[in-house]
Each structure stands twice: as C-alpha cells, then as structure tokens.
Amino acid sequence: MTIQFNPKTGARGIEWTDETLNPTAGCPHGCRWEMPDGTIIYCYAEDLAEHGIAKPAYPQGFAAHYWREEILKQLASGDEALLKFCGSMTDMGAPNVPYDGPQRMRCKSSTSSYIA
DSSP states (O other): OEETTOGGGTSOSOTTOSEEEOSEEOOSOOOEEEOTTSOEEEOHHHHHHHHSTTGGGOTTOSSSOEEOHHHHHHHTOSSSOOOEEETTTOOTTSTTSOTTHHHHHHHHHTTSTTOO
16 A cells, blocks of 8 residues: 655655555556657556555566455555545456456445545
C-alpha cells in the first residue's frame, strides 16, 4: 500500500486519492510504445514496480503476475475515511485474477464504516 501525499513519502503519488491498493500484482503484457521521434515509452507501473517507490511491494518483480488475497482486507480497514484507489498498477482482467475477484473487491470495500 502506498500512502499518497504523505510527508514521509515526499508528497509523491496520485493527487486525487489517499491510498492505492493492488490485489493483483504485476502484469504479463510488457507494454511498450514507440513515439513519433523513435523514443520507446515503457509502462509507468512496470517502471515504478521495478525501479521506483513501489519496488518493495513487488518482491517477485513486475513480470510475475499473482493475486494477493490479503490486500482485500485493507480495503475496509483503518480508523479514518480514505479514498482508496484499488487497481492502480494492475490488470484486473488478467488470467490469474479469480473470476469473482472484482466482485469480492466491491463487496469488501462496501463493508467499510465510511461508505456513504
């Protein structure tokens, strides 16, 4: 989990959310884009997972793609209301995601005492 705009992290992160959670880790696609000038652009999530702030959350590397059931428990946890972006660095349609994975995410987040 990454706390967004927390002074301890140097105010890095997605400006419109408090936390990010990724119940599925990694991605099998290896996306690359060639720009008109020939520059190759790499997936931002892969870069963060392999070389950036998210590296500790990806001990098996970004190419390894796996479901992390324990992350679902964090959706409804905490002592204060937070906006949690679930799936910021993931492919929720990937083959390793359980068929009911997205539904379980919605159900788990709806158990939070802060849902309006």
